Amino acid sequence: MSVHLPTPYPDELLYGVISRLVTQTGWSGRMASTQVFGAPLPCSVDLPGMLDAVAANAGPSLSLTGDGLLRGTTLFPFYAAGAPPAVAAEVACALTSGPGRGAHARLGLPAQSIKRPRELRFCPACRDEDLHLLGETYWRRAHQLPGVLACPRHPRMLVGTGIPMSQAMTGTYHDASAVTGGVAEAERHVDAAMVALAHEAAARCAALLDAPPTCAGVDDFRGLALRKGLCGGKGGIDHVRMGRVVASHVGARFLAAIGLAHEGSASGLYWVRRQVVGYGQSVCPTTGVLVSMALEALPDQGLPPAAPRGRTPAAQPRRPGPGELPGMRARWRRLFSNAEAPKVTRARRTHGYLAARLRFWDRAWYDAFNARHHVRREGASPRSRDRDMLRALQAAERRLRAAAGSPRRSRSAILASAGVHRDRVRGMPRCEAFLSSRSETTLDHRRRKLECAAAVIAGRGRRPTASSLAEVSGLGWGAVVDPALDALVRALCGPHPWERDGTVS
Secondary structure, eight states: OOOOOOOOOOOOOHHHHHHHHHHOOOHHHHHHHHHHHHSSSOOOOSSSOOOOHHHHHHHTTTOOOOOHHHHSSSSHHHHHHSSSSSHHHHHHHHHHHHHOTTTHHTTTTSSSSSOSEEEEEEEEHHHHHHHTSSSOOBBBSSSGSOOOOOSSSSOOBEEEEEEEGGGGGOOOOOOHHHHHHHHOOOOOOOOHHHHHHHHHHHHHHHHSSSSOOOOHHHHHHHHHHHHHHOOGGGOOHHHHOOOOOOOOHOOHHHHHHHTTTOOOOTTTTHHHHHHOOOSSSOOOOOHHHHHHHHHHTSSOOOOOOOOSSSSSOOOOOOOTTTTTTHHHHHHHHHHHHHHHSHHHHHHHHEEEEEEEEHHHHHHHHHHHHHHOOOOOOOOOOOOOOOOOOHHHHHHHHHHHSSTTTTTOOOHHHHHHHTTOGGGGTTOOOHHHHHHHHOOOOHHHHHHHHHHHHHHHHHHBBOOOHHHHHHHSOOHHHHHTTGGGHHHHHHHHHHHHOOOOOOOOO
């Protein structure tokens, strides 16, 4: 099935090509989608799918390919400039060979700081040129980019048509020639500086549509920031100062117009840090353009000296003033005067700055005083530790034996009941011997549970059977039919353990 698809104009959206087809043929939106895509699929404005089918249905006269339509009639090259290469390749394959459902979420567009435009936009100057040269106008890709407010070819602000871009998902097509003719350019009080800034940002963003899809240059941003003198501690970048530089260059009004926060707080300028650091996530290329413009406007100060390797020396505490050192000593003494069991470690933790100043400026007195007041705990011998821990294990084993339900007295259960980690009993002969003799295996635990269940059933005046043992013991049929316990089950139930009637005659 071949469709006489109009030849795409330079920088035209595939949505605009189909809109012109609908105007020329008079088809409905559903009919046009069926003829172009081979199925009644809606055409997304920025990321349409089934591009291989579109190229095949267009016929050999246009020489279209799915990859050529992806690079030339969609916004995929712009989105791919801020996405990891693996994600961009995956989305490209989904758009060319399939409907491309979930492409926006896979590229991380809903989570980006700058959102997509809500309505279709155009440039009045571009429309006048198109009508003069072509006799019609069309929807351009560069006018629908996120964060772009002006035309990349003319220093004029874009005009909204009021047609939501989401209407394309319902299969509705709007021809640019018919729509833009009845839209009047609204009066907007925009100063010349903001128009020039928006025009430069739009030109840089439009250049990404013709560039190969690459991941955001985090290393390039980092090197540029270091050359501009935005250095932080340990050879890093001062992201707070960098965010303020970007906000000052771009302006609060421009940032508010594209939906970016411009406050000086760390959260308000998080998009700058995310653009520079990357975090391995997709970022909006428009933020990268704004950061590049702000950094390039700064004077070049050269690369900073390399940060010294190894541990960074601690900052020197403030030097005590005249007569201040005796007061510091008195304050340190008072920490130990009313304490029943004075602890040097506790005093350092609660009064760390005082301890640091004394340790740096009065080290001899500080060490001598702490040596007199440091209470050292006498270490217990290995034999006494083995004896004390054995008592705790014995008490835990007795608690498990008296517990309801007769839980399994395994090695881990005894240790858990005693609150002792398994590594603490290594190398202790008494504890190891006790755990080896008192811990139960799974088979021993099942034997004990079956014997207790048989005693309970016999006390009720009934003869134990296999089904009653499985029910009363709580072990289920898995323990009763275990071949290793077959002899025990027959000894408890008699020669016919599978009889239903267990009443004692």
